[in-house]
Amino acid sequence: MPRSLGELQSSLDRWAQEAGVPGAVVGVLHDGEESVAATGVSSVDAPLPVDGDTLFMVGSTTKTFTAAAVLALVEDGLLDLDAPVVEYLPDLVLADPAARSRVTSRHLLTHTGGFLGDVDIETGWGSDALAAAVAALADLPQVFPVGEVFSYSNSGFMLAGRVAEVVSGQLYEDLVRTRLLEPLGMDDSLFLPWEVFTRRHSVGHAFRDGSPVVAHTPGLPRSAAAAGGLWSSARDQLRWARFFLLGETKGTAPFGEAARNALFEPQRPAASPFEQVGLSWLRTRHGDAELVRHGGNVSNIQVSEFVTLPAERFAVTVLTNSAGGSALGPRVVDWCLEHLVGVPPVPAAPALPRPDLAEYTGTYATGDLAFEFTARDGGLWLRLVVTGELGDLPPAAEVVFVADDVVARAADTSKRAARFVRDSTGRVTAVEYGGRTAYRADA
Known part of the structure; x- marks a missing residue:
């Protein structure tokens, strides 16, 4: 095994334990x-x-x-x-x-x-x-x-x-x-x-x-x-x-x-x-x-x-x-x-000033999946909801804006998490998350 993959083995053992992966x-x-x-x-x-x-x-x-x-x-x-x-x-x-x-x-x-x-x-x-x-x-x-x-x-x-x-x-x-x-x-x-x-x-x-x-x-x-x-x-x-x-x-x-x-x-x-x-x-x-x-x-x-x-x-x-x-x-x-x-590695993106969060809050649903965006403690938080999910879901996470209508998790801004979509009037009506395009419930 190449030396670098030997290094991966020791890291894999540790990372799996940290992530709770048997x-x-x-x-x-x-x-x-x-x-x-x-x-x-x-x-x-x-x-x-x-x-x-x-x-x-x-x-x-x-x-x-x-x-x-x-x-x-x-x-x-x-x-x-x-x-x-x-x-x-x-x-x-x-x-x-x-x-x-x-x-x-x-x-x-x-x-x-x-x-x-x-x-x-x-x-x-x-x-x-x-x-x-x-x-x-x-x-x-x-x-x-x-x-x-x-x-x-x-x-x-x-x-x-x-x-x-x-x-x-x-x-x-x-x-x-x-x-x-x-x-x-x-x-x-x-x-x-x-x-x-x-x-x-x-x-x-x-x-x-x-x-x-x-x-x-x-x-x-x-x-x-x-x-x-x-x-x-x-x-x-x-x-x-x-x-x-x-x-x-x-x-x-x-x-x-x-x-x-x-x-x-x-x-x-x-x-x-x-x-x-x-x-x-x-x-x-x-x-x-x-x-x-x-x-x-x-x-x-x-x-x-x-x-x-x-x-x-x-x-x-x-x-x-x-x-x-x-x-x-x-x-x-x-x-x-x-x-x-x-x-x-992809460098972390700087967080942009917060826009009006009320534009983005709400529940965006697609079938058995829903993405809930709520304003809390002055920030925007994302929670995933899945009907009939077998395993535990991750807790709500704070997201920050890294581009116009684009958010990343505050804990890692190197990866974009979601993009909000506006209709012809400029109103936020949908979100792209995990490859899904989901309408806001009140859209």
């Missing part, structure tokens, strides 16, 4: 060489050490597999990204008939379908789970016109997964396995719990009285497989990175270089904190460095990061088994960028 593993790919560092255990109830082959839920990084499966079908000539989805799913019903006639696979893969995105649709664990969930999309309101607003959408990727099922004639999980996982040698990447639970795997943890406790749930229903249901290991995630960065596969490539590059290429602007979106892949800047990334949060009990720096043929994946991964993951990524690639 177990975590980091995988690094740089110029074709792979390294893994791990710490802690897979479960506080039945502790086994985690390693590079331990399975974790990668959450929304699964969306990159869904997009890749769709692109494989495009390359096969079976699917047109810009054809209305209804051409492939004639029985599709959406709340807005105009949206039903217009929405395309490209809209779905770029989070611009416009119907409500943050919902849980429980349809059991049978092979019809995804089809039944898509039938339930008829109950979701059309929040934005198709194609006009980026707002992170789990339901959009469920619909994209169902399109792939119908076009390929395979269940979603089987399509991803045969077209992507097997050719890439990703033998430790699985979807179904009864397959995962026979392998060395990590369970998710919630917090009770300040200590991690096992959450006795997989965290997501089968209907959400295409949005976030993949279990994988750090070593398998590095195989995924190797394919995209280097074009290397164990077997026949799932698709050609043009389709591989198309997944990364920017399609349109995204919502804060992201800058652009490709086909599922999210693009951000870290100083002068251009990152292509994803990551995921499974019901706040398993949290992951997946970050690439294509210019340096570099990737890092961080898999964790508690909500503390939300702090640990970015810390590891920033360390790796600085010490392994030489990308300097």
Whole structure:
């Protein structure tokens, strides 16, 4: 292990304890060489050490597999990204008939379908789970016109997964396995719990009285497989990175270089904190460095990061088994960028004078998520509210303005937290946070 990664190991042990993460593993790919560092255990109830082959839920990084499966079908000539989805799913019903006639696979893969995105649709664990969930999309309101607003959408990727099922004639999980996982040698990447639970795997943890406790749930229903249901290991995630960065596969490539590059290429602007979106892949800047990334949060009990720096043929994946991964993951990524690639830290931004806080206070909601901004002690405070959340949520945090209508957490102004959106009259009516675009309740 290179000396710098040896330093990461000792820091990882300490940082995981500070963040309340029972177990975590980091995988690094740089110029074709792979390294893994791990710490802690897979479960506080039945502790086994985690390693590079331990399975974790990668959450929304699964969306990159869904997009890749769709692109494989495009390359096969079976699917047109810009054809209305209804051409492939004639029985599709959406709340807005105009949206039903217009929405395309490209809209779905770029989070611009416009119907409500943050919902849980429980349809059991049978092979019809995804089809039944898509039938339930008829109950979701059309929040934005198709194609006009980026707002992170789990339901959009469920619909994209169902399109792939119908076009390929395979269940979603089987399509991803045969077209992507097997050719890439990703033998430790699985979807179904009864397959995962026979392998060395990590369970998710919630917090009770300040200590991690096992959450006795997989965290997501089968209907959400295409949005976030993949279990994988750090070593398998590095195989995924190797394919995209280097074009290397164990077997026949799932698709050609043009389709591989198309997944990364920017399609349109995204919502804060992201800058652009490709086909599922999210693009951000870290100083002068251009990152292509994803990551995921499974019901706040398993949290992951997946970050690439294509210019340096570099990737890092961080898999964790508690909500503390939300702090640990970015810390590891920033360390790796600085010490392994030489990308300097982003400096803290100076806080600007406070504007009239009354312009910004209120609750901004999108499905099961809400962002509450309140004025307190002369400052603006942000609290996240999630319906039915399994793990503990972070406490309210003070935010400060670092640009016009842009706030960062007062504790770390190097990273923008949210951007407020105004209507044509200049009134604040929405906020972009975590890639979501949420309307203010009184808008």
